[in-house]
Amino acid sequence: MDKNEADDTYDVIVVGSGAGLVGALAAAARGLRTLVIEKTEFIGGTTAYSGSGLWLPGNAAERRAGVDAGPDQARPYLDAVIGDDAPAALRERFLEAGAPMIDELESHSWLGQFFWQGVPDYFENAPxxxxxxxxxxxxxxxxxALGDLEPMVRRPQWAERSGAHPGDVMTGGQALIARLLLAFLDTGNGEIRTDTGLTRLVVDGDRVVGVEAETGSETVTLRARAGVLLAAGGYERNAELRGRYQPEVTDEWSQGAPGNTGDALVAGMEIGAATDLLDEAWFAxxxxxxxxxxxxxxxxxxxxxxxDAGERFMNERLPYDRSGHEILRAHRSSTVSHIPVHWVFDQRQFDNERAFTSPPVAPQAPGWFDVDRFLAAGxxxxxxxxxxxxxLIGVPAETLTASVAQFNEYALAGKDEDFGRGEAPWDQMIVRMCGPHEDGPNPCLGVIGKPPFYAAKIVLSDLGTKGGLRTDDHSRVLREDGSVIPGLYASGNTMAxxxxxxxxxxxxxVGSSMVFSYLAALDMAGQEV
Structure with a gap:
């Protein structure tokens, strides 16, 4: 092996720099020479945009907060809400590996300690x-703390869009990515190449032994002795694939990072990898x-x-993915369009200073909701x-006024008889964020009656597509016949x-992406949880 070949040969190659950094860190910490390649100029992917909550039952952070809810308590919940839509072996491994992964991450000085914050589970009636x-x-x-590395980390979405300075303190996904990056490089076994996009997988016999990638005008071949982990997000920014698998949803509406065009998904499919749930996304x-x-x-x-008929059709406070799915279900099952949805409200939305500056709508750029600008743009x-x-919005006046009148009756009575808005813990959390309504006994309901009246457009967006390559419970990619493709792993939105x-x-x-990236690294290192 000549010097150039040695320089381009690693034990592990991770494609993508979001939550897959957990796999990179776990591999490098075990002495494996590990390379992360990132298609864009920034580290972090969609994870850097996120609030970086991690849904991980039974970990140390929960125990420190006095939350007594480990895998045994979470199993019936997952069994009930997932059912047969994904293999039970995957969720069993997830439940087994989440807590040890957090323990290991907290052992790295750069990661510090995670903390629990009371955000309700999304399916309140499930066991x-x-x-x-x-x-x-x-x-x-x-x-x-990042020093010269700071410009590498992708900005929060609001800062990236507006050009505003993101502040002196990193939070959420930016903080997670920064901490993982520092810990990974601190092992002495890690390297990152940005502006390096996967073009195909390199196969020797039936085994994946590396990747071919483009960097600038150059094509390079990078080899991996132990394996390649595809953790490059979904295909949400690929118009052709969206049109094929999710025709109602445009790539122009996605919240996913710009590089997420499905390159890793396509590369896996080209060598015979099985796929599942390609019609799915983390809708919002x-x-x-x-x-x-x-x-x-x-x-x-x-x-x-x-x-478009002026009819109310759902609980508008459903957790966002449930809400997105409900919009899509209603759109597909009706002759009436539900994309976009018309959000109808009154002056009190603007009178409440927290309603546009705190979650549920929370870009941190000052003055982002300029009413005159929104009105001028339609x-x-x-x-x-x-x-x-x-x-103005093209719906029947009689129906719209009737819909508002019915909702107002429910608000004054304190109970949404049609859709149960305000009954779930998630619904009630919005009150803590934005304050209660001043009228009616239910703080989650409020009369629509203070003119002027407004209507905004709500479209079906996503935080990324979620269908991908089928894997076993060690994150090893599978063929259609269920056999393992040696040397190939997937996690995050590249994985079904x-x-x-x-x-x-x-x-x-983010939590599941981290766990299956971690499991991939353990398998490449010949270890179990």
Whole structure:
């Protein structure tokens, strides 16, 4: 082997630099020479955009917070909500590996300690659901800790879009990525190459032995002795694949990172990897705004959603993935369009200073919701009466006024008889974020009656696609006949999800991505949990 070949030969290659960094760190910490390649100029992927909640039952952070809810308590919950949509072996391994993974991460000085924060599970009526949830978060990190590495880390989405400075302290996904990056490089066995995009997998016989990648105008071959982990996100930014698998959803609405065009998914399929759930995504409603991609929108503080017939059709405070799925279900099952949805509210939405500056809508760029700018762009409509508003948005006035009148009756009575808004712990959490409504006995409901009236557009967005390559419970990629493709692993949104068609709780995507990246590294190192 000549010097150039030695320089391009590693034990482990990780494709993608989001939650897959956990696998890179675990491999490097075990003495494996590990390379991370990243298609874009920034480290972090969609994970850097996230709040970086990690849904991981029974870990040390939960125990420190006095939460007594380990794998045995979470198993009936996952069994009930996932059902047969994903192999039970995957969720068993997830439940087994989550707590040890957190223990190992906390043993690295750069990772610090995670902390629990009470975010309710998303399916409140399922057995084992917790009102306080199972979600933990990384500690913030002073931006200066990164030194010369700081420009490498992808900015939070709001800062990336607006150009605003993200602040001196990293939080959420940025903090997690920064901490993982520092810990990975601190092992002495880790290397990162940005602007290096996967083009194909290198196969010797039936085994994956490396990758071919483009960097600038050059094509390079990088070899891996132990294995290749595909952790490069989904295909949400690929218009052709979206049109094939999810025709109602445009790639222009996605919240996924710019590099997520499905390169790793396609590379796996080209060598015979099996796939599953390619019609799925981590769906979320998104608010249409002028001149940019829609803003991720978790649920309403005030107002209602109506379809093109002017009819209310759901609980507008459902957790975002459930909400997105409900919009898609209604759209597919009706002759009436539900994409976009019309969000109808009154002046009180603007009177509440927290309703547009705190979750559920929370870009941190000052003045991001400029009413005049929204009105001029047609992203917002305003009228003195509901009848005039109906005319502006093209829905039947009689139906819209009836929908509002019915909702107002429920608000004054304190109970949403149609869709149960305000009954679940998640619904009630929005009150803690944005404050209660001033009228009616139920703080999650409020009369729509203070003119002027407004209507904004809500589209079906996502935090990334979630269908991908089928794997076993060691993250090893499988062929259609169920056999393992030696040397090839997948995690995150490149992998067909452990959670099937559902989103169990805040941090489900990042938490499961981390666990299966970790399991891949253990397998490449010849270890078990």
């Amino acid at each position: 084992g659901s917790l009102a306080g949830g199972r979600t933990v978060f990384p500690e913030p990190l002073d931006r200066s 409603p998104a608010l249409v705004i002028p001149d940019e991609r829609p803003v991720f929108y978790t649920s309403v503080w005030s107002g209602i959603w109506v379809n 992203a917002l409509h305003k009228a003195d009466t509901l009848e005039d508003l109906a005319d 999800p452990m959670t099937g068609r559902i989103y169990p709780g805040a941090g489900g995507p």
